[in-house]
Amino acid sequence: MKPFSQAAENNKGPILDVLRDYLTAPGDLLEIGAGTGQHAVWLAPHFPQVLWTPTELPENLDGLSQWLADAPSDNLAEPLALDVEGDWPAQAYRYIFTANTFHIVSRPQVELCIRRVCETLLPDGRFLVYGPFNYHGTYTSDSNREFDLSLKARDIAMGIRDQEWVVERFAEHGRELIHDHAMPANNRILVFG
Ligand SMILES: C[S@@+](CC[C@H](N)C(=O)[O-])C[C@H]1O[C@@H](n2cnc3c(N)ncnc32)[C@H](O)[C@@H]1O
Numbered sequence: 676m677k678p679f680s681q682a683a684e685n686n687k688g689p690i691l692d693v694l695r696d697y698l699t700a701p702g703d704l705l706e707i708g709a710g711t712g713q714h715a716v717w718l719a720p721h722f723p724q725v726l727w728t729p730t731e732l733p734e735n736l737d738g739l740s741q742w743l744a745d746a747p748s749d750n751l752a753e754p755l756a757l758d759v760e761g762d763w764p765a766q767a768y769r770y771i772f773t774a775n776t777f778h779i780v781s782r783p784q785v786e787l788c789i790r791r792v793c794e795t796l797l798p799d800g801r802f803l804v805y806g807p808f809n810y811h812g813t814y815t816s817d818s819n820r821e822f823d824l825s826l827k828a829r830d831i832a833m834g835i836r837d838q839e840w841v842v843e844r845f846a847e848h849g850r851e852l853i854h855d856h857a858m859p860a861n862n863r864i865l866v867f868g
Contacts, residue, residue, distance in 0.1 A: 677745070678738035682775070683713040686862065690774065690805055691718055693856050693864045697801050698722045702769025705795065706730060707757065707788065708776035712742035719751045725770065726750050730757035759788040767797045774805040777841065778823075781832035786844055793848035802850070802867040805858065808838040816861040841865065 698704070701724040709715050709729035719727035727748075731739050733756040740754055757763065759780060771792050777785050792802050807819050814820040819835060826833035842852045845867050856864040 677741045678711045680711050680713055683711060686774070686805070686859065687714055687717045689859050690714065690864070691721055693858070694718065694722070694772070694803065697803060697866060698725050698770060700769065701725065702797070702800075703766070704728065704770035704772060705764065705768045707759065707771065707773040707792075708732075708779070709739055709754065710735070710775070712739040712754070714774055715739075715751060716742050716746040716748065720748045723750055726752055728752040728755060728764075730755045732756070732758055759784050759791065763791045763795055767800070768795055769797050769800045771796055771800070771802045772805075773803075777804060777806055777808075778826060778835045779833055782834075782836070785836060785841070789841070789844045790848060793845070793850055796850075800868070801853070802845075803864055804841075804867075805864045806862055807835045808841070808863050808865070809835050810838050812837060819861050838863070838865065 703726045706715055706727065706729045709731050712729055715727055715729040727750055729739060731754060736754055736756055743751060743754060755764065780788065796802055807822065814823065823835045838855065845851065850867045852865060853868045854866045858864055
C-alpha cells in the first residue's frame with residue numbers, strides 16, 4: 676500500500692507559501708529525505724520553472740516512486756537514492772530543500788549534510804529546511820518537548836536541534852541565515868544562502 680503522511684498533508688500549504696518567496700529563478704532543486712513524496716508531488720507543479728528531484732534512502736524509494744507514478748509532473752524528475760552519508764549528485768543545484776530530517780538523522784549526520792549541501796549548492800543558491808528547532812537550548816512549546824523526548828526514546832541519536840548550532844555549522848562553510856520563518860505547529864523554515 677502507498678505510504679501516507681498526515682503531517683505532510685497538513686504542512687504542505689504553509690510550506691508552499693514560504694517557498695513561493697524563494698523558488699523564483701529557474702533552476703534545479705534537490706530534496707533530501709523526501710519521505711512519501713507527498714511534498715514533491717504537490718509542491719513541484721506550483722514551480723514549473725524548477726526541476727524538482729526528490730531523494731530518499733534506498734529502502735524507502737519504492738513508496739516515493741508510487742506517489743510520483745500516480746502524480747507525474749513535467750518538472751518532477753525520477754527519484755534518486757541518497758543517504759546523507761553516501762554519495763551526493765555531482766551537479767550543482769540552485770535549491771536544496773528538506774523537511775523534517777534534521778531531528779531524525781544524528782548530529783554528525785546533520786553536520787555532514789550541511790557540509791554536502793554547501794558543496795552542492797550554487798554560490799547564489801538557497802537551502803531551505805522545514806521542521807522544529809530549539810532556541811538557546813529551550814523548547815518553543817510543550818508539544819515540541821514531548822516530541823523530542825519521544826524521538827530520543829526511539830533512538831538517542833535523534834532530537835530537535837538548536838537553531839543557533841545549525842546557523843554556526845552553515846557559517847563554517849561561508850553560508851548565512853537569510854530568514855527564519857515561523858510556521859504552524861511550532862515549526863520553522865530556515866533559509867540559508
Ligand atoms: C520524518 S521523515 C520526513 C519525510 C518528509 N520529508 C516529510 O516531511 O514528510 C524523515 C525522512 O528522513 C529520511 N532519512 C533518514 N535517515 C536518512 C539519511 N541518512 N539520509 C537521507 N535521508 C534519511 C527517512 O527515510 C525519512 O523519510
